[in-house]
Amino acid sequence: MADLTLAPVSPLARALTPGDVGAVGPGGPGVVFRDRRDLSLVTIQVRPDKQAAARQALEGAGFALPPVGQAARSGEVSVIWSALDRWIAIAPWAPGELHRTLADPFGGDPRARGVALVDQSSGLFALQVGGPKLDALLAKGTPVDLHALETDRTAATGIDHQPVTLWRIAPQTVLLLVGRAFAQDTLEFLQEMALEYGYRNG
């Protein structure tokens, strides 16, 4: 019997090779890039007229649908606002497990309650960007007011050419979500912009 196992491949398997690049000073790199393929991402889309009920159902399970531009953490699961009537649940679990966990509060049939859950663990690429030069780097790509993007605030914006979602997970760290097909282009842009600070592919 043939071995039918398939091994996953990151879209940045070749672009994010470990090492330091650019003007890395004695204090270390200004920016560190890290592939967060360990995270699963499931989008939660809720009809406007069903949001109160959906919020209630999720709160019963310990999750929240945060307001515009914010993130809510609950144990290992974080739910971030990403667009009008749309959130993204993020957890270091298998995609199926996260999907099931989110579907349970809706009796396993979220569609009947105006809620669409869609696994985007492969569709969205999660890139963690951190370091003392984080904001200087982001300012070269995104029109967002970074003063206002405090920890656990999110922004649906663009970097270079690509639409992205930014979630500041710590004062000097963001999780950047970008469509998988654009992941390499986005990383290459960020890497070029980070040359003057020196960067590390972690």
Add this chain to the structure above:
Amino acid sequence: MRDLSDTETAPRLTQGGRIDRSRPLTFTFDGRTLTGFAGDTLASALLANGIHLAGRSFKVHRPRGLVGHRENEPNALMRLGTGDRLTPNLPATLVELTDGLVAESQNRWPSLKYDLQAASGLLKPMFPAGFYYKTFMWPAAFWEKLYEPAIRRAAGLGRATTAPDPDRYERGFKHCDLLVVGAGPAGLTAALWAGRAGLHVILADQDSELGGSLLTERSTIDGEPASLWVDRVAGELARLDTVEVMPRTSVFGYYDHNILGAVERLPTAEHGARERYWRIEAGRVTLAAGALERPIPFPDNDRPGIMLASAVRAYLNRWAVRTGTRAVVFANNDDGFSTARDLSQAGIAVTLVDSRADAELPRALTGLEVTLHRGRTIVGSKGRHRVSAVTLDDGTRLPCDLVAVAGGWNPVVNLHSQTGARPRWDSIRDCFVPGQPRQNESSVGACAGRFTTAEAIQDGAHAAVEAIRALGKPVPELDLPVPEDPPAGRGEALWYVGGRDSHTFLDPQHDVTVADVKLAHREGYRSVEHMKRYTTLGMATDQGRFGNVNGMAVMAEARGLSVAEVGTTTFRPPYTPVSVGALAGRKRQRTFMPLRRSPLHDWAADRGAIFAEAGLWQRSRAFPQAGESLREAAFRETTQTRTHVGICDVSTLGKIDIQGPDAPELLNRVYTNGWKRLAVGRARYGLMLREDGHVMDDGTTSCLAEGHYHMTTTTGQAPKVMSHLEWCLQALWPELDVQVQSVTDQWAGLAVAGPNSRALLQRLLPGVDLSNAAFPFMGVGRYALAGGVPLRLFRISFSGELAYEVNVPADYGPALADKLLELGEDLGAIPYGLEALDVMRIEKGHVTAGELDGRTTAADLGMAGLMSSKKDFIGRVLAQRPGMADPSRPRLVGLQCADGDERIRAGSHLLPTGTQTTIDFDEGWVSSATWSPTFGRHIALGFLKNGGERMGEVVRAVDLVRGHDVQVEVVSPHFYDPEGTRQRG
């Protein structure tokens, strides 16, 4: 008067100024190697080397010297760099001197000193304002052949390189509570107090140093030199976390919503960019850009050595450069005294010519050797490449090598004007000052016509307080420094000295004279906007900074009005020259557009794929083997797929997840055919129309579960279909309980096609019954591979073969492709690309972008049967318009050579045989064409008028561009397996 030593007459002073004499820098100017110091500009370094002659005028190539020290320099435009790093038209006053700088003067040949085109000066009387509107008219044929080429050769100043720019440029975004433009006394004060209150402040100045006018004047603050106060403030600003100081940053444009454009020049760095364009969004803007001195135009005022007095003082005080040894200061206001004082104290003989009859030397000049000619004006000058003497209106001749002209001040109202606000005339100060703001901005200090340092500091503090209060923050206690500078200078307007108007220059860059403005008036161009365009006054890099106000005053006089009544021209961005590279940033060459990579991109590249652009995507065209051409590879892949099995990356097809109980209703409304009865586990082909009835896109949609569908679109139309669905749900039918989301990137897609495809997939899914009965054509299944990897299987065919499409999460795409090739090795499995796919779909008669070109209807494509008559759908009504429903419209047909086998080219026009090759006989076009390895001949798809009725007819496929005219037979578009037994088998 005693004779002066060499040291005392050398341009560079042995002490003073803000240059670093311990850091000499070498540079070249027109091939001459020269030295300067760190802290110099190119202009100050040239003057320190005794060089005044720095350029030639645009029209008549008269010798031009440096006149200013800021962005108001009209003459010394330089070309910097060498090889492919060449930047033309940079004012030498704005160029920071660096070691190894290479500068060249412009608009001269063969040299700056001896320019042959200066002979055109003899013809100057023939080139009055607007001469090009009046000449070059006859004979008409000469325009293209002689006049235009000659004018083009003569036009322009510097020449740019045509080589690609090797430097990097960046763009970025900044946000702040307060943007302060200009770091003179007003700007520094505003930034400091706002910063102390915790506001996010950006302080931008185009200079390399903070300080503005305090760097060039001998003023004191709190009893010590102003430069010490500047250094202290700069130090504190650097320590304030919320303040960002941006030297070398020119704020060049002021746009709506308090958004401003700025370009930051960056010091050379190994990993850095050369320039960075910033889009600054400011809560409030304080304009503290200062004021520019204006000239007093007099006859022959364009000789090198005739400079603005403020520049003469700046070069002396900031850069320690004596710009002459024997000076005449010509003034209409008290600034003449400051200039005379500074020059005299530097050991320069000074004669002060003051146009005011009641001028008296102030006490500050007591004891200095300054001769005053009050109530006099200069009416002429002598000298060729440098002024040697001036003549006064009483006939006095004054030998000199420097004339410092102080004509009063023009506040820099440009950015204020760019907001749409109208500057107003201040008849007390005789200058345009900012009018009523239209955006959240205010002008302060000299920028607002308040010229003393004390006023500037008060204004800056006031601007900070306003910004702090607007944000509801506590205002820090103000403890403002006390400057000791003379009270605001008294002046008496003198817009020009009459006499020889044709030699009295208002704009030395473009050779615009007082006579030109008066001519414009006589010829009816009396509005200042018309006058500007007719005379070219203040155009190009000057942007009206030098002599525009004087020009307006000349026009006012000619019209018998006041300057306030004639008004000013509107200022537009950019305020200072901006390189195109900075505006483009990284958006050039490969990075002009983003590149979208399929999950199998690297996988295909590893297998030698040749890629093709498909929108933003890169798709694999073919996988040539050693020695194979692209064409040979495509035909091999076609044949192997048709006889065995091939796998093709179709991940780029649009995929849309549709969920909700009303999903069938949505599909019914957006597709032309019926969708209410599609069962779970089945797929259906659908055609989507635009509202105007033309076909927008096609694809399949599969029912995965009750209320859960998976729609596919063509690669190119995926974003359009997605936004179309969003529009329908948000704007047209918000009552439908459906949600859509793009999952194009989530799923890798592989087409598995060919007679062995079932056997191959059976090996991947050993527990699944894939027999035709259990998994028929248009069947859909969802499975899990080892480790729970989800897999979606669709039995659909674009090639016309027995075929499937397999979807797995994108991360698993490369592994799945490898696995399929491994499992199918003995079945003859190969990868195939876009070219083979195209060959096969043409053979099958399937349509794609060539046919779905936005102009075709369902009936044109032979799909009238898919237009349901039992329901409404988008595009139904307008598709019934007479022109759309006309049976004689071009219809999809197949085409093959009528005789022999000649190549048929896509894009050819279809004409009846025996007619002239004219548009009158055009009956259609060839949309797709290929050589068919399956049939061993060229075949094509096309649209032919009334095509369905013309099977068997021979027509001409004419390609005039490439010189082809082929006789083709009209046949069914379905060349391959028209009954569909293979794909259904």
